[in-house]
Amino acid sequence: MAEYRLDIDVDFSYTDGTGTVTNGTARAAGTEVTVSLDSLAPVGGGGLPSLDDVRPFADMLAGKGVSVTLAGPDGTILSLGAVNSPATQRLVTRSANIKLGKLGALMPLARQGRRKAAGVPLLPPATPLPLLPTVRRNITRRITTTHYTRGSGRPRLIFVQDAASWTGQVPREVTLDQESLSIGSDPGSGLLLEGLDGLHAEVVHDGRDEYILVPHGSVSGSVSGTGPSVLRTGARIQMGQWCLAFFREEFADHGRPHGGRSGGELAYERPQFDPRTGTMERDSNESVT
Template sequence: MTENRLDIDLDFSYTDESGAVTNGRATAAGTEVTVSLDRLAPLAGAGLPPLEEIRPLADLLARKGVSVTVAGPDGNIVSLGKVDAPASQRLVTRSPHIKLGNLGSLLPLLRQGRRRPRGVPLLPPSTPLPLVPTVQRKIIRRITTTHYARGGGRPRLIFVQDAATWTGQIPREVALPEDVTTIGSGPGSDIQLEGLEALHAEIRHDGQDEYVLVPHGPVSGSVSRTGPSVLRTGARIQMGQWCLAFFREEFADHGRPYGGRSGGELAYERPQLDPRTGTMERDSSEGVR
């Protein structure tokens, strides 16, 4: 393919509506064209073109093997076409054929460009080049939540059956809507099961939106035999001949009040003050407080 060659030496001037004159010069001797302006007011006053209009022109110039550089009194503003654009700038322009100039030349256009929002601007925000992330320390952010409403997630107990005793029917479920659900053989128990003590265990819904098993009789399984246990989905509770499993939907089985941090910050979770209750929140694995 024959290389394009341009020979240009042209002086020009532009007079705006206020009568101000801008002088410029276009030069080329080969494939590199330079357009120099002695003031940037015409560019700033016209507004910056959006990137989607600039990219096709830059691609066309690159295919022709030509580069066009626009310069102001403080140095190069932008180069289009056959240029070597840094990777950091390609992230902004999304084109390897657009190379931004120095910050001193860009700033006047950036200030004017903010006043005339139109599409995607050609120039990036006024950050130092090369682009680096802004780091601010000592930022205090409000703790957000991934949890639903208190008591959400349909907390329930499911009667566990093994392969030998399962008849193909859906296992029995018992919802846990109350703050305290009692289990035992006594007539006043919420869940009455033969062969257990009159009050064998309680499941308490505490102020931290946790469901806690409090045993009064012998219990085993994946819970504590001697003290309270915070229940998590899949926890099994064996009481006499009865085996129950606790389930709560994942979005609500959180492990910390209204937000869930259990397992989310490596192995150790620092205690934090809950501004809603005034209490210190700890990792749920530390047990019931």
């Protein structure tokens, strides 16, 4: 049985030194008292009391079976006395008789400033609420690519010379600005190289913006000699006495997966589905099937 019963129905107003008027109400019908304010200026203007100051008052109210709730324009700020305080809040307030309200109602009051005095402040810093971090799981991120417009990145073939035979001249470059470049000894070849078959190989620019080496004669190096190969920066192509290397700026080289360089941490990457083309994209060191 409660020791006290309170019946309160009061409307009041308060004017501070600047002329600001705060209106409020106090209501009770039994042991629960609710004080509501339309502004928090009277509460925070003079600085907030410390928890050391509030605990004895809260304990006294609890001993009499009475609770007092303070509410602001954004909701309940705190309740004192005979309240059901969550265990997590007791870690902060060190009292079972102090219950903090909504974070949205507490923060405007905290921003008005805390009283700089000894003891623990009434309101904890913003970071402990919630006490545990919120982690968002199962986030679906869209796969993106580093490549720019089709054919960008200045794809090219560069003639490679061994250090012992290098003359110091800039290596010859062939820009791959066509959809197909034929390589061989035929006079009509896009890249005429003596000593090779008439049509020794082709570099084809396919619909996925990849450059594919298609061998017709003997080809070795870092590419497949038996079938088409996707060319990546640094790929070496040996045909007879000629050795060429493929280069394309990394921002435009698809690589794996779906953009960027190939290789790296694990060197080999498993085939992955490319949603842009609807096909399975394989590691760059695999031949094209």
